[in-house]
Amino acid sequence: MNINEIMSLNVKTCEAQSSLDDVARLMWEHDCGAIPVVDDDNKPIGIVTDRDIAMAAMLKHKPLWSLTPEEFIYSQKLSCCEQNDSLQNCLDKMRSDGVRRIMVTNADGTLAGIVSIGDIVAFTGNSNMNSTSPSHSVNMGPVVEMLKEVSAHHSQLEKPMTAVKPN
Numbered sequence: 001m002n003i004n005e006i007m008s009l010n011v012k013t014c015e016a017q018s019s020l021d022d023v024a025r026l027m028w029e030h031d032c033g034a035i036p037v038v039d040d041d042n043k044p045i046g047i048v049t050d051r052d053i054a055m056a057a058m059l060k061h062k063p064l065w066s067l068t069p070e071e072f073i074y075s076q077k078l079s080c081c082e083q084n085d086s087l088q089n090c091l092d093k094m095r096s097d098g099v100r101r102i103m104v105t106n107a108d109g110t111l112a113g114i115v116s117i118g119d120i121v122a123f124t125g126n127s128n129m130n131s132t133s134p135s136h137s138v139n140m141g142p143v144v145e146m147l148k149e150v151s152a153h154h155s156q157l158e159k160p161m162t163a164v165k166p167n
Contacts, residue, residue, distance in 0.1 A: 003090045004053045004083035006123040007104045007113035013038045016045065016073060021064035027053075034101045034114070037069045043105045044080055046073025080105050085110045090115060095146040096167050117146075 014034050027050055028103045037046040044045050048069045056067050079097040080092045083104050094102050094117075104113040 001087045002083070003081055003085050003087055003104055003115055004112070006087070006119050007083065007115045008119060009113045011036060011111065011114050013042075013111065014048065014069060015039075017068055019065045020048070020056060020067040020069070023048050023069065024050075024053050024064060034116070036103050036111055036114060037073050042075040044078060044105065044111050046076050046078065047101065047103065048073070049101070065093055079103065081115075082107065087120070091120070091146045 012030050012032065014023050014026065016037055016039075018037075026035050027033060034047050034049045034107070036044050039045050046069060052069075052072065053064065056072060057064055059069060060071075077097060078158060079093065079099045080091050080103045083106060085093075090102060101113060101114055101116045104115055105114045
């Protein structure tokens with residue numbers, strides 16, 4: 001099974017200079033927890049999650065309209081797979097990168113879609129497990145192993161968060 005069979009296609013995106021207020025509004029209006037950040041050529045350069053927004057606001061002590069993805073996406077490891085990659089390759093990439101969502105690109109590197117843990121779980125739950133076609137059967141073992149790894153609690157942050165009290 002290829003990842004293009006389960007990826008979300010109608011992905012909302014933002015630019016590096018977008019306000020986090022606008023990004024949060026996109027998340028609210030489109031019921032999603034992550035917005036890919038793309039360049040002028042629609043190539044992914046990062047991703048903003050709802051957690052990123054909350055942490056940026058807390059750490060910077062600034063309103064969301066004054067913060068942008070540009071302030072933190074360049075320190076991210078960009079995690080993408082190609083739409084013709086197998087589900088197993090995508091799971092392996094998500095597991096090794098420790099991500100819950102992965103952007104899917106076309107052969108030219110432009111954004112084609114996104115796959116989340118929820119997409120994978122929802123698809124496997126709806127797939128016909130009695131199908132004789134290998135492209136429609138899903139081995140739940142690798143899915144569960146990836147879920148366990150990327151959902152594990154972090155015992156300690158590399159850099160302790162210190163909040164600065166606003167004046």
